[in-house]
Amino acid sequence: MNSHDPAHVAAAGLEADAVSLRHVLGEGFTSNGPLASAAVAFTATAAFGLGALPLAFALAAVVALTWINTPFQFSRRIASAGGLYAFLRESVGPRIGFSGSVAYFFYYVLIVPANALVAAGLLEYAASQAGLRLPAWSWLAVVPAMILPAYAISYFRLRPSLTYGVITGAVEAVVLVSLSVLLIAHAGHHNTISVLNPRHALNGWGGVAIAMGIAATALGGPDAVVSLGEEARGGRRTIRRALLITQTSVIGLYLLFSYAATVGWGLAKMAGFSAAPAPLLTLTHTVAGPVGEAAITVLVLNSIIGVNLAVNIAMGRMLLDQARMGAVPRRLARIHPVHRTPVAALTVTVIVQLAVAYAAGAAWGLIDGFIVCIVAATAGAILSQLIANIGLIRYRSRLGAGAVTGIAIPALAVSLLAFAVYGNFFPVTYPAVTGPVTVAGCCAAALAWAARVRHRTATPVLAESAAELV
Numbered sequence: 001m002n003s004h005d006p007a008h009v010a011a012a013g014l015e016a017d018a019v020s021l022r023h024v025l026g027e028g029f030t031s032n033g034p035l036a037s038a039a040v041a042f043t044a045t046a047a048f049g050l051g052a053l054p055l056a057f058a059l060a061a062v063v064a065l066t067w068i069n070t071p072f073q074f075s076r077r078i079a080s081a082g083g084l085y086a087f088l089r090e091s092v093g094p095r096i097g098f099s100g101s102v103a104y105f106f107y108y109v110l111i112v113p114a115n116a117l118v119a120a121g122l123l124e125y126a127a128s129q130a131g132l133r134l135p136a137w138s139w140l141a142v143v144p145a146m147i148l149p150a151y152a153i154s155y156f157r158l159r160p161s162l163t164y165g166v167i168t169g170a171v172e173a174v175v176l177v178s179l180s181v182l183l184i185a186h187a188g189h190h191n192t193i194s195v196l197n198p199r200h201a202l203n204g205w206g207g208v209a210i211a212m213g214i215a216a217t218a219l220g221g222p223d224a225v226v227s228l229g230e231e232a233r234g235g236r237r238t239i240r241r242a243l244l245i246t247q248t249s250v251i252g253l254y255l256l257f258s259y260a261a262t263v264g265w266g267l268a269k270m271a272g273f274s275a276a277p278a279p280l281l282t283l284t285h286t287v288a289g290p291v292g293e294a295a296i297t298v299l300v301l302n303s304i305i306g307v308n309l310a311v312n313i314a315m316g317r318m319l320l321d322q323a324r325m326g327a328v329p330r331r332l333a334r335i336h337p338v339h340r341t342p343v344a345a346l347t348v349t350v351i352v353q354l355a356v357a358y359a360a361g362a363a364w365g366l367i368d369g370f371i372v373c374i375v376a377a378t379a380g381a382i383l384s385q386l387i388a389n390i391g392l393i394r395y396r397s398r399l400g401a402g403a404v405t406g407i408a409i410p411a412l413a414v415s416l417l418a419f420a421v422y423g424n425f426f427p428v429t430y431p432a433v434t435g436p437v438t439v440a441g442c443c444a445a446a447l448a449w450a451a452r453v454r455h456r457t458a459t460p461v462l463a464e465s466a467a468e469l470v
Contacts, residue, residue: 014081014317015158015340018231021238023162027228028246029169030162031108031310032221034176034253035296036303039280040118041218042261044374047274049211051200051267056208057258058196059416060215061251066413067216068247070388071223073401075239079229081342082321083314084388087226089325091391095450098327100387101318102446106439107217107380108224108311109349113357114373115304116146121366125278126297129290139366143357146301150308151350154316156339158231161309168306173253175299180256182287183264195262200270209419217378219254221307222246224314308353312346319345326453364431376435382417383443389413 042053049056071087080086084104088097120139127134153161184191194200201207225232225242232238264283265273273279280300285293320342323333334344360369389410392399396406 013335013340014230014320014342016231017233018158018340019162019228020233021241022166023159024225024228024232024238024242025246026162026165026169027310027313028222028225028242029173029250030165030306031224031314032219032246032250033303033307033310034169034172034250035280035300036115036307037218037254038176038257038261039122039278039300040115040304040370041214041374042258043118043274043276043279044371045211045214045218046261046270046279047211047371048202048207048214050202050207050270050273051195051262052198052208053211053262053270054195054255054258055198056201056211057215057219057254059208059212060219061255063212063216063413063416064219064247064251066389066409066416067220067385068222068243069405069409070385070392070413071226072240072243073392073396073399073405075226075229075236075243076399076401077236079226079232079235079239080321081227081230081317082325083227083229083318084223084384085318085321086229088384088388088391091395092387094325094327095447096387097391098322098450099443099447100384100391101322101327103380103387103439103443104384105315105318105380106442107220107377107384108315109352110356110373110377110380110435111217112147112150112308112311112353113143113360114370114377115307116143116353116357117361117366117370117373119146119301119304120361121370122278122281122297122300124366125281126294129281129293139361140358143361144354146304147308147350147353147357150305150312151346153309154312154346155336155341155343158228158313158341161313165306165310168302172299172303173249175296176253176257179284179287179296180260183260183283186287187260187263190263190266192263192267195259195267200267212416212419213378213382214374215254215258217374217381219247219250220381221310222250224310227314227317312349315349316342316346319348327450368431372431372435374435375432376439379436379439382421383439386414386417386421389417 045056046053074087078086078090085097085101088100120142123142124134198205198208201211222243225239229235229239261283262270276282281293281297284296319328319332322328323330323345332344332348335341336343356373360373363369364372392410393407
């Protein structure tokens, strides 16, 4: 039989036991993209957190730990390519679960156009430093250059893609720690604990609330590993270990850099941080000169592609699972017969990424377009996590979760997320509010759509014995 025969294609599935813990960790670290976040998410967070940037990240760390508890608890019993979608449909039902998964889809997918737009600005700045002036239309070429390579890599087998992530994540962590140490040493007597005072944020606690939400998004990414539940060797146990290792590592790394960036730039001067075209490069130039700046530029661009790759891996599999359940057209469940990857879902994902990047860039320019995308992604994260934590409380008895992990922590997460909702919607500012409103509207439309379609019976991979729930 020809490998591309339709019957063979229909029979193809994701490859079981394809990746080890090392590769799953690669997905977690790459989906976070430390250097990409330092260039992208830190800039957006600083726009609201200003001199209280470390405070925003400290609060976001608490949010992130409450968030990671949710997939950690669900992974006691459920291992599915659908990831959060599988958790939601089991705990709150297929309709609300599908609506929440749409918010989650936007959370991840909108990070990609945000990355592409900031990469265009980064290249413009790097070119200007070299005495060159790029044409105004250059961003139109940068967008596909940042998005399409990740699509091409994710098209092929999973293991090589994640090996790339393991190497990239290790290099980025070493570089960011080294840069942080240099910045703190360079700050000298400007080192201070005043970075934990909310009065240094834009509008005090109001700015901290928005910054906390964006920072929590920056700390996100490790939860993407749950999409590898059907392909990871060791299944649930491997996923749970990866969740803990990646989330705690990322938190430590970002708390360090948020402080280093604030004292390195100057606490009282942080309004200029988010307004600068490439603050990470400016900081690097201060302590490592033009050679270090050039090296960081290359590594940031590579990190952006890595993040985009991890997003494709996770969201392609979630769309695949939605198609298997009948929530979206079933042809999106097509899996490549040789590479064993969800090619149809991946293609739809990358089309959305390109369309949003061009629309946001054309409508608002690189900076405001980036802000719209990243705030929209934050709104998607908040909405999906709100539903997931409520679902955990409802589903806790079936997971064997105790009162602390099954009630107290998700209840705390809901409270913190509600605070972030306030910060993201009030006061209303344009164009930033465009993103949250669009995401909320799409979730409402998804809820209406889910009421009209018939879902298949959910069939997550469940623990085979009570012992495996421990």
